[in-house]
């Protein structure tokens with residue numbers, strides 16, 4: 001059984017119209033529209049998409065801070081929406097999250113020790129102070145921080161260290177599922193690798209299952225077993241990492257890959273680039289049919305028709321009937 | 332590829348701290364305190380406040396007279412014999428009824444400070460919690476709670492308070508009640524506004540996701556982060572409350588005889604202005620003004636020190 005199974009997840013937000021009467025119905029913003037994927041025990045799924053494609057909303061729905069409008073999120077076989085109070089408490093312990101902005105994720109008025117200890121003191125209020133201190137020290141060491149820093153405040157740390165603190169807080173409960181929402185996007189390139197390696201190491205040692213979110217493929221491909229490419233809340237392409245990153249099929253995936261610079265300047269100059277043009281359409285008013293059609297280099301008239309475009313090829317799901325398999329270097 | 336949101340590289344990762352001793356962190360409060368003490372006007376204000384408070388609390392110890400005792404030996408020749416002098420023991424002279432003005436000013440300062448501090452305390456406790464709860468819960472609760480504040484604010488309070496004092500009689504209790512009723516309104520709005528921005532921060536989301544209860548989130552994560560602005564506003568509210576009370580007392584509706592406040596003393600002083608007893612106005616006015624200025628300077632210093640740009 002998969003540890004996590006997301007089935008046709010939809011999340012819709014009510015956005016009040018500006019300047020309208022209080023009783024006019026609010027506009028509907030569909031941040032996630034029919035997302036499905038499975039996460040196996042000990043594996044990592046990478047969620048990739050531009051800013052505003054609904055990645056964080058998926059993460060929030062899975063940890064339960066945002067309710068799913070429809071569809072199911074099965075955590076160890078139990079639907080989040082139908083969980084009892086006890087189940088929900090267990091889920092809060094078992095599914096933890098690491099956030100995008102390392103400093104904003106830490107309360108500036110609390111010491112690092114208190115921040116890391118908060119999940120423990122919340123779920124085990126009767127735990128002895130000495131025991132809490134010991135556990136905090138252990139996990140700090142585990143993420144590569146010196147335990148004697150517990151009395152410091154977040155603003156005294158660098159971005160990379162703040163993210164380690166965030167990871168320590170997420171792992172102190174020994175969760176089963178760790179959701180990393182763009183954990184390295186705000187960090188310097190040199191530090192990104194350190195944090196990603198730390199996460200990989202921790203995953204192996206603690207047997208974590210992970211969801212790793214990023215806005216491009218360069219980071220996710222090092223850590224994920226499967227990749228889900230999202231656009232405007234919908235799946236564009238989903239499959240094993242190797243397939244998706246080396247042989248991208250969907251025009252959007254190809255565009256994403258070509259937007260990552262290649263370190264070699266000669267290759268970089270030589271390659272053709274179907275760069276993404278235009279802006280992400282407003283999720284309040286998404287294009288009909290294939291949501292990518294307003295920016296797709298291959299769009300045809302019938303792409304505007306509403307229909308299921310799901311195709312399967314070699315274990316990869318591609319939501320485009322006109323896809324072509326391309327070599328990653330050539331795109 | 333990276334957004335480079337954090338300009339400082341991870342040099343700190345390399346820095347080896349001494350492992351054995353616990354490193355003491357510097358909280359944002361400690362930083363703010365250092366900034367505050369670099370501001371000269373604020374420090375002077377703080378010192379003045381310290382002396383005014385000491386004067387209000389311990390000034391009575393060196394007084395030669397009780398504030399209510401009328402010195403009959405001066406009757407009839409107040410303008411001549413009642414002037415400030417060390418020999419007679421009336422350091423600040425006597426008031427229009429022959430009572431020791433020094434003792435009266437000590438008492439008046441005490442009452443005025445108390446009114447100001449109580450008003451500000453009510454504002455801080457009630458206003459902050461009310462605003463934080465409204466802002467954090469949001470939605471319909473927020474709407475109802477803040478509309479109530481709007482309604483209360485639209486009432487002309489000075490007018491209502493004067494009516495109340497006239498109808499129910501003047502008493503210090505009524506005065507405190509009246510001041511307490513209005514003091515928290517502005518504060519609750521400020522606290523709510525701050526809460527709205529804080530509650531969208533990721534550390535609040537992290538707390539929600541771990542399952543911390545809403546009241547704990549408000550008290551542990553929201554309130555400490557809006558305390559800075561609340562403290563600044565409170566220090567500026569104290570002088571406002573003192574002025575407010577003085578105005579009421581100046582109209583003759585405030586503190587009742589034999590008790591007194593700076594406002595009441597100033598009123599009595601102005602009434603005697605043409606009788607050549609200017610000291611009756613000068614001393615209470617002096618304490619009134621230095622107290623107000625001190626509070627304003629301290630408030631200003633706190634605002635600079637606690638400015639959110641430190642984050």
Ligand SMILES: Nc1ncnc2c1ncn2[C@@H]1O[C@H](COP(=O)(O)OP(=O)(O)OP(=O)(O)O)[C@@H](O)[C@H]1O
Pocket residue numbers: 013014015029030031049050051052053054055056057058215283
């Ligand atoms: N609470 C909310 N109320 C209304 N709209 C929301 C809310 N949360 C998110 N949205 C909208 O949903 C869409 C998806 O947002 P989301 O934060 O999930 O994107 P993202 O992929 O995480 O982007 P980023 O890379 O910038 O983090 C956006 O258009 C956003 O404006």
Ligand code: SF4
Pocket residue numbers: 251252290291292293294296297298299300303309319320321322323
């Ligand atoms: S369905 Fe049409 S618009 Fe959508 S990705 Fe395929 S070709 Fe482009």
Ligand SMILES: [Mg+2]
Pocket residue numbers: 055056057100181182
């Ligand atoms: Mg996001």
